[in-house]
Amino acid sequence: MSMQPVISFSVDILDCLANIPKQENKRVRNFITKFRQDPFSSGINYEKINDAADPNYRSVRMGDNYRGIVLKPDTGNVYILLWVAKHDDAYDWARRNRCNIHPETGSIQVFDATHVEPVEQPEARPQRPEVPPLFHERRDRELLRLGVPEERLDLVREIHTEEELEALEERLPREAFEALYLLAAGTDLDEVMREYALPAGPVDTTDFASALERDHSRRRFVVVDDDVELERILDAPLEKWRVFLHPSQRRIVEWECNGPIRVLGGAGTGKTVVAMHRARWLARNVFAGRDQRILLTTFTANLATDIRENLKKICQPEELDRIEVIHVDAWVSRFLRASKYPHRVVYSGQPAMRKLWQLALDNAPAELDLPESFYFEEWDRVILPQRVTSKTDYFRARRIGRGVALNRRQRAQIWPVFEEMHMRLQQQGLRPAEMAKQDVVELMNEGQSFRPYASVIVDEAQDMGPDAMKLIRAMIPEERPNDLFIVGDGHQRIYRNRFALSHCGINIRGRSRKLRINYRTTEETRCFAVAVLEGQEIDDLDEGLDTSMDYRSLMHGRPPEIGLLDDQKTELDWISERIEELLERGIAGADICVVARTNRLVAQLEEGLKQRELATRRLSRDAGDDRNQEGVRLATMHRVKGLEFSYVFLACINAGICPLEAAVGNTEDPTERRSSELNERALFHVAASRAIRRLWVSSSSEPSAFLTQNAS
16 A cells, blocks of 8 residues: 655745735635645646756646646655746746755755855955955854755855845745844854754655654645645635744744743744644643643733634634633633622722722821822832731832832831721722732632643733732642743833742743744834834843844835824825825735824724725724724724734824823823833834834824934
8 A cells, every 4th residue: 555645835835825816816726725635636737847946846737827836756755835826937936946855954945046156346346345254153064054055055155244144035045044144143153053953863865754844844834634724724824823833933832841931032023823832732732631721811801802813723623622811800800700709809090999099198198298199109019019908018018119219207107098098998898900819819829719720821921910920820839841831022011010920939940932033024114113112121021131132033125114294184194195005006904004002093093094085994902803804904002912914004103192191291200200101112112013014104293202213
């Protein structure tokens, strides 16, 4: 009996399908399905390509106009569909591109193998300054282990600048280009080796079946054994993350650890993708028992909604049944209801809390002349996190990071304000959300609650507060294999919730990884988004600092376009003209999003675009974005977090709006004001980094300092 054939598809097929007109697209898809079911079926005629870069290439007919390029190696029953294009374009691709197994990494590589002439300096042009090549300190063996093909070593040795490296991007395998790019940017060789130099051992460069199982190959190729899974892949060419993970992402997803894992990474590096795939991998391979449940939690309701919808696209129904996705406050509320909690949970800013503060502030000592904002901040930063319930507790409380120093006598003078708050809350049966989380931890530690989870995954952890992280630790109180998986980025902290994992009982020492490649935005957009945080100290969710110096995008495009307009009508005209140009080019409204700082501004923009006869759809915080519905999307900066769009407009970036004066101007404490402004900078950074292809930023009247500083 003959061996079952291995049928594989390249990630490039998804890009090919996206560029094929609908009428032809259906025929191509039908062929791909038939090819997966049986590569020998009638109607599949393999034609040899005489001048192809690889003698094992064959062309296959996909309708009247389109051809597919298939690799059929001499040995092994393997068929790999590499490319689809019109007849001449497909044959041209086959002449230029080589597909082989790298002898060091063991991965399958596809790259443009056409000869590249060294760039010669014209006699009339000044000679290049005598600077050493970028990789002069690297040995050939090191470059080979990073995936550089042997026939490209001399070319790599001649690279002197990052611009020259970028010019050779298409002439190098993807993983080799990324590794070289990180080295050129100053990333430590050991770090790059850890992510890209896969220890494949002895490599058989003819064994494509084994090569398809290696991490770097799985990044670009997928073996599909099921027609339903194939349809899922072909239906969403823009959502490659469903199938194709970068090796550094896959290693993190499948990393088995005896204790908590922390994953850092800038915007667009795929942190949420990693969190979702981690949940699926655990449900499928580690905690596969019917009663073994996995919690994936985050800070906001809308992000939990988006994650839940995306998990449906990558998980089987039985896996979904064991993965619970819920934001942390909703989880706490549900838990307390089930525990017959005697209090009603309240949050800062709610009417009930405002009334209590009016009564409590009557006890404020006039001689200290402290503003009301001081008491709100002291309550949030000191009293609640440390569960201060008595004057003695307050004398001992740590006040690190508070801008106003207090001696013992002053603490005694202001304690009656907080004592009144505690008393009023008790009388009315109210409990601040922070204290409610602490109560949940006590119930768990007293053994009054069943701990239902085998593993907990936290996405956007930087926005969680210390009480939430202590609660998450209490869900699995002892370090166990694969217990906690914590994903975050201090550069994207948009709420003033700071913590150190170690202070919350979470030890991540030796179990931390960082994602460095931005796969969403262009480098031009990344630089724009990062610039607003330049000079700011960003923590690493524990007790250290994080940097964006080793964070890069490998895609390039046009720099963000900035429009400084005189008034909102002119700004709306400016935005509308550019949206209409996109729509005329065939761009779907669902791929365009207009973002503003507040709901009020979003409503004004929505009305203005409708007046200009543009269909719109405002994104709700309680529902995911149905991409099949028509209309240009509108969202606040908070709502757009976790989403991405091909084209993004940041509108109304005015003074007083970014940063929002109501967010930073309600305190007289300079430390608190700096912290609030940093959150506003992070929010602008998050919004700008949602753009995949192009970003526009506009203001009316006086532009924001964020914008003028960035533009300079």
